Amino acid sequence: MYLFKNFSLKDIPTTPAALFSAYASFTAFVQLVRAMVEQILPKPLRLYIFNKLKDYFFPSRSSEDMTLVINLYSASRMTENQVYDAAEVYLATKVKPSDKLLLVSKTHDQKTISFANAKAATIIDTFEDIELKWSHICPVKRSDAVQNDNEPQKQCFMLRFGTKHKEKVMECYLPYVLAKAKDIKQEEKLLKIFSCGGNSSRSIGLEHPATFETMAMDPEQKKMVMDDLDRFVRRRDFYKRVGKAWKRGYLLYGPPGTGKSSLIAAMANHLKFDIYDLELSSISRNSDLRSVLLSTSNRSILVIEDIDCSVEAENRVVAEKFMGSRYNRPSQMKFTLSGLLNVIDGLWSCVGDERIIIFTTNHKDRLDPALLRPGRMDVHIHMSYCTPSGFRILASNYLGIHESNPHRLCGEIEGLIESTEVTPAQVAEELMQSDDADVALEGLVNFLKCKIQVDSKKTKDEGTKKAESFEEELEQLDNGTHPIFSKTSAAFYKDVI
Known part of the structure; x- marks a missing residue:
């Protein structure tokens, strides 16, 4: 401080000779310091200090950051990369007030306009005080390049973060992105109802407004159904541990007009599950039923309404009787009750995960006892007449x-x-x-x-x-004319009288 106490701008030399003299003095001073450092400090120590000072004042991003490349397709290029798909869904929701490039869209099913981040922008995300930078790469095809429709596009996401956070990003952040994207897609999912039967399958959007809040059911029964559904979707590991297919069977029975169909729609809206309406009367063979089962997706509800009268499936005793002779086997025996039971509780029941099978009937007493046991119809729900609470x-x-x-x-x-x-x-x-x-x-x-x-x-x-x-x-x-009497017994009855 003492050296610069009396320093003034007036002391700065202004003539060329004075400036050259000051430069020569400064250069000589630097050379003197450099010679002293080389004599006192060994070379390895000098290099270490030099690199530390260089990294401090001029940090190299390549040495501190790590970059993950998330391609559109997997390494084998046979299937889409789930991490890429999850990143695309997740990043679209990371909209901030400072963003200047947004995608705006609205479909006829949406009530409001949706805003999403454009892929061209660099998106900065934060996870447990870690800054992560996302960017999207999509190579532009040259006009003179040969077009190959079979070659997948080389699109990818680049995720850059500090190298010291590698373990937390890979073990915590990426699974978090996958789970968050799954929740977002489930929340925005447009439910569909499929009509299944024979060799055809058609679908339309499921816009049924029924919910558990609007169902005229007994409050305790309603709570029981909701709790059972929520417990079912949470127990993936449980079903795997006990060796059971991840499915649940429900029987809705009661008089017409008691809300069985509305309850099915409420269950679908509650779980965000698609509905597959199976028309058994159009099924002619057991193999057709298996084909329908294979066409259904996970997280869905398979509905068989009016099971007591939708099809005349022969019982197993009659089936075994006719199967003894292949020449006398009638054509209607191609679809049997045994085939239906194998789909809902046999080997074929393990096709797919997180599925619900719902049967409805107006007459529970007409059903074959084999259908009613647990494992096929796990929960029996009586849809009764209207009550005061309803x-x-x-x-x-x-x-x-x-x-x-x-x-x-x-x-x-x-x-x-x-x-x-x-x-x-x-x-x-x-x-x-x-x-x-x-x-x-x-x-x-x-x-x-x-x-x-x-x-x-x-x-x-x-x-x-x-x-x-x-x-x-x-x-x-009294007269002996009741149908239970034959002519001989009637005459005998009169003689006795």
Whole structure:
């Protein structure tokens, strides 16, 4: 500080001779210092200090950074690289206010406009205080180059980060990107419903609005179904450990109009699973059924509605009887109950992962007992008639009437519902008659009262018919004319009398 205390700009030489003299003095000083350093410090130590100073003031990115190349296709170029696909989905969501290049899009299925990062931009991501730089490389084809459609495009992502973070990036960050991309795709997935049968399969978008919140089910039963579904999708390792196929079977049974189809749609919306509607009446052979199973994807629901009447599959006892002679085997025996059982619980049931099979029926008692056992139909869900709690959900859905502020007719309606058998579909139809809550609920009250009267009259008539039939049978027994008697036994009965 003392050397520069009295220093002034006026002291700087301005003439060429003075400048040359100052330069010569400075050069001589540097040479003197260099000679002293070479004499005092050994060469290896000098090189070490020089490299450290060089790296400090002029850092080399190649020595500190590591770059991962993520190609569009795998090394064998036979399949797409899942890491590339995951990076593409994940990076599209990394939109920041400072980004100046964005992709804007909207499909007819989306409610809002979506913004995504353009691949041309360098995207900086942060993971556990680690800075990671993503860039996309897509070589431009020359106009004079020979076009080869079979050659995959050499697109790739470049991921650059500090070399010291190599282990954390490979073991934590990349799996995080894969998992995050899977969640994003699942959230944005457009559900589809496939119609399967015979040799054809068609699909359309599944836009059914049913959810568990709108289902007119018993709250405890609804919670049981949701918990069972959530537990099923979490137990991949469990199914693998116990040696079982990762699938779950449900039987929905109950009268028509109780919401079986709506429950299937609610389950699909809850899990984000596609639906495959299998028409068994179009299946003529067991091999056709296996082909349909192979065409379904993972994370899907296979639906077989009205299993009791959709197809007349012969039982195994009859099948074995006819299989004894190949010449006498009828054509309808090509598709058997055994073939259906093998698909849902045999060797073919292990095709694919994370699948749900749902059967529906209006008459559970008509089903073959072999279908009902656990492993084929694991959960039996009775879709009952409308209950007071179900009515409250419907009133909230259709008229906006909540339990916190009930309508004056709600108590009367709940009492009438407990006194008769009415389906949720019938109640919903009455509530749709008017947007005015008073008019709609009064119409529902009149409907329920009429139904109670009709059911009472019907029950009374059935009782009268049964009584008349019983008296007629007693008279026939007394006269010996009942069909159970033959002519000989009838004559004997008269002789005894």
